[in-house]
Amino acid sequence: MRPMKLAVVGGGPSAFYVASRILSLLPKDNVNIHIYDRLWAPHGLVRYGVAPDHPEVKNCVHKFDEAARDPRLKFFGNINIGIKPSTTVPRSLHLPLSALLSNYTHLLFASGCTLPTLHPALLPSSYCIPALSLVHWYTQHPSQPPPPPLEHVHHVSVIGAGNVSLDVARMLLCPPSHLQSYDVPQSVMSVLSRSAVKHVSIIARRGPLEAAFTTKELRELMSLPNASMRPINPSLLEAPPGVKLSRQQSRMMDVLKKGSQNAWGTTPRTWSLDFFRSPTGLALPPPESPRNAPAELTLAHTTLAPDPDNPSVMRAVPTGETSTLSTSLVVTSLGFKADPTPFPDLYDPKSAHLRVHAGRVLTASGKPLKNVYSSGWAAMGAKGVLAATMMDAYAVADVVLSDLMDTGGDVRTMAVTPNTESDGELEMQEIGDEVLKLSAEPPDMEKPPEEVINGVEEKKVVTYDDWKKIEAEEVKRGDKAGKERERMEWDEVHQFLKTK
Secondary structure, three states, X not given: OOOEEEEEEOOOHHHHHHHHHHHHXXXXXXXXXXXXXXXXXXXXXXXXXXXXXXXXXXXXXXXXHHHXXXXXXXXXXXXXEOOOOOOOOOOOEEEOHHHHHOOOOEEEEOOOOOEEOOOOOOOOEOOEEEHHHHHHHHOOOOOOOOOOOHHHOOEEEXXXXXXXXXXXXHHHHOOHHHHOOOOOOHHHHHHHHOOOOOEEEEEOOOOHHHOOOOHHHHHHHHOOOOEEEOOOOHHHHOOOOOOOOOHHHHHHHHHHHHOOOOOOOOOOEEEEEEOOEEEEEEEOOOOOOOXXXXXXXXXXXXXXXXXXXXXXXXXXXXXXXXXEEEEOEEEEOOOEEOOOOOOHHHEEOOOXXXXXXXXXXXXXXXXXEEEEEEOOHHHHOOOOXXXXXXXXXHHHHHHHHHHHHOOOOOOEEEEEEEOHHHOOXXXXXXXXXXXXXXXOOOOOOOOOOHHHHHHHHOOOOEOHHHHHHHHHHHHHHHHHHOOOOOOOOHHHHHHHHHOO
């Protein structure tokens, strides 16, 4: 069997699951895997997406640690792979994709979906922010979004009915003392302790049967010690005639009928699930208004009707009735999409992720690129939980190994040609099978590109050994504060590594 030197773009769960699967199935001398991430810390959404009060979800990192102990796997953090330097993580080391092409035999994109899906009727402003900004704030993401002005915010409207919406609502509603022992940075705790939030409205364009959040997340919100839910109209909690509820839907409806642990109106903070409402606009207060002056959110009332193109799918349609809601802050939580900027030639605007079929990245004409693969959200869009990501990653790893065992097949390739429109950078072009894009014989089967080696020496690039030292220091600092860990930011990490 031919040796394989695999470069993985992205260092989240999908990347580590693919790597662990390949390492477990291949002989020791046949493979080297290098994982690159634009963030300095590994594990992607496990570190920067999971709610702090859900530490059990992070248990998968034990498997990632096990994979990283294999000498055939190396992690390089704080490296941005792509055509241009990163604007969201500007202090990361930029490495053009061409540097990987000449140094690796195989390439896997596991770069996830890093951009929020915005609502067309709600332009970003100081009164309207994506949920991703809030999540990145309370997880101390290296993009460093500004903290929300919670000391001036009384009412929050969260648009969307997924688990992220409930995470945001829970973080804003629960008492800071409840979060003190978890992995919440002290700077975040300081803002939460000054919060003036009294009510959170969770707004969904469809009904409770179509809600995307899980019963587990709903129960957590129902059980907050200092908050209560406004009772839902009982007519919304009955199954339509002739509709048989699934077991999951029945559980969800039972929880909604029972309501919150605390009775409505008996707590200092409240929340509501506002079904069959769809935003159509946000009127901001005049510029001379006080900072805590509310905006006016216009909501179209909706109902369900069959989709003309797919009658088996019920979609939300306006009834003609509208209402307004005074709110201090709107948080849009409508999902995520891949960033087309780093790899524009591979991006499919229709699906909002890379063009992929059965794990193989495709050209614009639909032909698979030789030895170029994708897994996780980069390949299938922002959907599914960690278990689904793991199963997808294992399946893609099996495709990689299947192709490695078979040198035949009608596979298109990509070549590298100068791109005069991007300062001599290299761009991807689809050409004939006789020209390979990735190197058939890299200059070294173990070493990364020279720029990466220099970055490691200068402590601008973080290895997995570096990460374990950083993690130990974060946990040590957390122990002193009586919490899970106290997170470090890049400037502090950079100085810390220089002393180790």
